[in-house]
Amino acid sequence: MHLKFFTFFIFISLVGCVTSPTHIPVPEAHLSKATVIDSPSIRFWGDEEPDQYRKINDIVEWLQKRSELWEKKNTKPIINFLALSGGGEDGSFAAGIITGWTRHGDRPEFDVITGVSAGALAAPFVFLGPEYDEVLFDVYSNLSNEDIYRTQIFSGLFGGSAILDTRPLKNLISKYVTAEILYLIGKQH
Numbered sequence: 001m002h003l004k005f006f007t008f009f010i011f012i013s014l015v016g017c018v019t020s021p022t023h024i025p026v027p028e029a030h031l032s033k034a035t036v037i038d039s040p041s042i043r044f045w046g047d048e049e050p051d052q053y054r055k056i057n058d059i060v061e062w063l064q065k066r067s068e069l070w071e072k073k074n075t076k077p078i079i080n081f082l083a084l085s086g087g088g089e090d091g092s093f094a095a096g097i098i099t100g101w102t103r104h105g106d107r108p109e110f111d112v113i114t115g116v117s118a119g120a121l122a123a124p125f126v127f128l129g130p131e132y133d134e135v136l137f138d139v140y141s142n143l144s145n146e147d148i149y150r151t152q153i154f155s156g157l158f159g160g161s162a163i164l165d166t167r168p169l170k171n172l173i174s175k176y177v178t179a180e181i182l183y184l185i186g187k188q189h
Contacts, residue, residue, distance in 0.1 A: 149166050
């Protein structure tokens with residue numbers, strides 16, 4: 001009998017730990033007019049062709065024209081791709097390799113660069129070329145865990161959305177990835 005009562009008591013206590021979601025969904029009456037801030041093309045209706053598809057079609061057409069030019073010249077294109085891995089604290093190795101490659105004198109110009117985690121933070125500066133090696137070095141040489149996250153264990157355990165607060169990472173990205181940097185990436189692309 002005591003075991004059943006104890007089990008019931010534990011069950012009722014745990015139910016009290018359940019939290020309701022903190023987001024407020026869009027009311028159904030306003031659903032057709034809702035947009036995502038700063039990204040209006042994320043939502044689209046199935047009977048419309050979204051802007052992204054037109055942009056992708058433009059890129060495909062451009063690639064087809066380039067391919068035809070290469071065939072006429074009887075040459076194959078040289079396209080340099082670079083994939084930068086993550087690695088948490090070890091992500092700084094990518095910055096060291098890239099800046100060392102520049103100093104060695106045979107670093108290629110990359111046409112496509114992609115990165116995951118720490119590699120994604122480095123990718124914009126690698127894409128912009130050796131002139132941004134100093135920024136790349138600066139980002140990683142002074143980086144600490146406090147620049148990436150703050151621990152908020154009690155908040156996370158008692159109703160908060162997470163145990164870690166990543167606002168420091170957002171601030172770091174905002175400091176280095178400015179409107180000017182985005183403009184230069186778009187221009188070079």
